[in-house]
Structure formats: C-alpha cells, structure tokens
Amino acid sequence: MRDVTVRYHEQTVLEEIQFSVSAGEIVSIVGPNGSGKTTLVKTMLGFVKPYTGQVFVLGQQVGHIVHSGQIGYLPQGGLYKQTFPVSVFDVVAMSVYAQKTLPVLTGPDKGRILAALDQVDMKGYAHRFFGSLSGGQKQRVLIARALVLGPKILILDEPSTGLDAVAQDTFYKMLIELRDRINVAIVMVSHDVGAVSRFVDTIACLNRRIHFHGKPGQGVPEETIRKVFGENVHFLFHDERCETCRRRCC
C-alpha cells in the first residue's frame, strides 16, 4: 500500500497507510474497534476505493476485484446463517465452483478439496453439516476454502473472534504451519495485540494511521500502544515463567 487515505462522508478513516507483505510472511494489523482495520482489508480487496494513494496486490494495482483464486479471504465473524444447508465439503467446493463455467466437479477437483481439508486437519469432517461444527472447526474449514485454489495471499479479518484461548493458539499454530508448507503470505487483522504478537513475523499498529510497523520481538513501545488503544491500558508482561501462560498453553 502506498500512501493510502480512505474517506467516508468527508471523514478520514485511514490516513497515509504504507505497508507491504512478502511471500511467506505473516503480518498482523492490530488496533482497537473502529481503528479502520476492516476498512483496510476492504481496501486491499478492492471493495473500498482509496481517496488517495495506491494499492498493489501481486504487482497489479487494485481497481476492482480481479484476483480471483489468488487471494484467499476470511471475513470477520461468520456472517453466514448457522442453518445454511451445506456440508463441510460443500463449503470448500464453493471456491472451486466459482472458477468453473459448468457446475460439475471432476475427480481432481474433489481431490483438491479433500487435500485442502487435510491441510487444516478437517478431512475427517468432510461430510458433516457445517453448522454443527465448533467455532474453531468452522474457521479451519473456511481457511481450507480460502486455500483450495492455492492462493498467494491469505487475508484474515479477526479470525480468532469467538475462539477460546486454546483454540486461538491451535489456530495460529496452524497458520504458521501453512505458511511454512506453502509459502503463502498472510495478512491478519486483529484487535488482540497480545495473542497475535507471539505468532506473527511483522506487526503493524493501526488507529487511522499506522503507528508502529516492525517485528514483535522488537517490542511494541508502550507509547505506541497507548496511542493506538487509548490511555486506559494496563500492561501485564508475560514470559515462559508466567503461571497463567503455562497453564493455558501446556
């Protein structure tokens, strides 16, 4: 993104945003509610047109949505109906059908769908009703749907919403495994700076502007955290000796 500014009704939602992501990198954009995270995702995907600046995805300027199959997208918070009458297999198949002229799945298509489910450890659930899965399992299936066409970029908007701490850890570990296995670039938006900073390569703190962009290991300055999340923030520092972390993770 190069100097991207987005305005809604004369109000600036994003201001001079500049960042990039490389193949095999996991970037997390963190910020509080209303900081412009989802707008940033929608701008990357071409749903929102920047007021100024340019967005390039895979070397092409984003004008409208043209990167079919090359971007895997997981939107925020399950907007689908829980009773939607589809199986796990059907959900992943949606991406494959979207690329086909006639609605017929060939043998290799079915193999690809099962392989994508296998990548997220959900192959055994292929014929289960999607609505009957837990939140974490659903997220895995939706990741499989995003992966089935072999995308170069995965864009995940608040993927851990509704997952408990254990499910979040498992989910982030799965993302790291996927990144290592298929060298996909992952852009992940989250409000939870603590959780994502343990798993990502690069972190960007957003609150209308990007206030910090760097490695989580460098430590996000307290001043930046206060700028992004507000003054009413209390700091708790954890390391491997922390009893709470040990109980949660091990």
Next chain:
Amino acid sequence: MLLELLTMDFFRNALYMSLLLSLLFGVISFFVIIRNISFLGAGIAHMAFGGVALGVLAGINPFYTSLVFCLLAVFLLFYVQKQGSISYDAGIGIFFSASMALGAIFIALSRNYTFDLSGYLFGNILGVEQADFIYVLVTAAVLLPFFMICFQRVLFLSFEEDVAAVSGIKTTMLSLFVLIFLALVIVVSIKIVGIILVTALVVLPGSFGMLISRDYRKVILSGVLFTVVIMTGGLFLSYLLDLPAGATMVTLGTVIYFTVLFAVKSAGRS
C-alpha cells in the same frame, strides 16, 4: 370420482399447471429462504396489484402491466438498497404500500365494474388458459437452465457475498437476477394462485425443505415434492369439499408444515 375429474379439461389443466408451478416455487423458494428475502416475496406479490390495476385502467392485459410494474420496482429497490440509502425491509414496506395505494386509485379511476378483483387477490387455478401455460413455460425455460448453470455461484453468494466476490463471482449481477426471477415467478402465477396466496408458495416450500434436511440438494427436492403435494392435494380437496382452490392449497401447506415442524421438534427432544 377422482378419476372422473381427470377427464375434465379444466381440471387436467389445473393439475398440469400445479406440477409446473411446483417446480418453479420449489427452486425459487429455496433461494428466498437461504437469502432471507421472504418479505421481498410478499412485497413483490403486493406490488403486482398496482400493475394489475394499471392494466385495468389503461385497457392493457394486466399480466404485462404487472410484469413491468414488478420488474421496475425490483430494479429500483435493488438500486436504492445498493446505494445504502435505505434498508431492504424499509424499501419493501414503502414500495408495497405505495403500489397497493396506486392500485386502489387506478381501480377507482377505471370505473370498470366487471373487473374480477377477487380473482387476482385469491387466484383461480381452475380457470387456467393457454396463455397462462405459455407464460409459465417461458419462465421455466429461462429460470431452470439459469439455476442449473449458476446454482453453485448463487449458493456461494448467499453463503458469504464478499468472499464470493473475491473469488471472482459477479455478485451484484447474480443477486439482481435472483430478484428478477422471483418477480417473474410471482407475476406469472398471480392469476393462478392470487396476490395474497402466492406469498405462501414463495416461503413454504423452502421452509419445509429446511425442516427435512441439512443438505441443500434434499432441501430443494423436498421443497418441490411438498409443493406438488399441497398444490395437487389442495386441488382435489377443494373440488371434493367445494372450497376455493388457492386457499385450500395454502391451508393444506400450512397444516403439513406445522405438523412436520412439531414432529421434528418432538423427535429432537426425545
């Protein structure tokens, strides 16, 4: 006695029409339910009243005026909703009542005292004519191949529209097509089942299918079979009991729906 009924042309025509409409409503109702646009179905049916009344006033076949009226309303509704100026529900509420009001004004202005208003409100499947068959067959010839080819795309956009768009599906165009087909099915069947009763046929088959299965293929199939049962069953019952056909079909459908709903809920509890 029932076999005797089949020797009568008007009854046979009504039966054939029931089977044709079952297929159309079975398919379109599935999308109405999964896309949460039941109120739109009711709205379009009532908007058609303005078109029918305009036809009566202008001396034009009410089928054509109601078709144009409903399609214009759908385009306008779709446009204002996409612009974010108004929500679907509010838009439908406004269009719905405005069309009914215009319809009442047109009827009053026409001073046509021979116009069969109740026929359009409650339908008359026993009075099916050749032209009705042509309208329904043309609609089926366009709608069924469209859904055969685009079914999975419409399923995807109904599940998660933004993801479908990122996957390369032309979501705006397809959503509009679904609304156009819904309007078409409603308009071609208004004279047969009536403005008021057509709403039930838009909602009941899909809702019934969702009770029966969690697999979309079975949901659609059971929706079609359900419509066949209520339309043909309602037709025979109405003749045997000397009741209005459309009303008998809808009552039968509602009774079956709630019976199965209670059975499913009881089975789930036990």
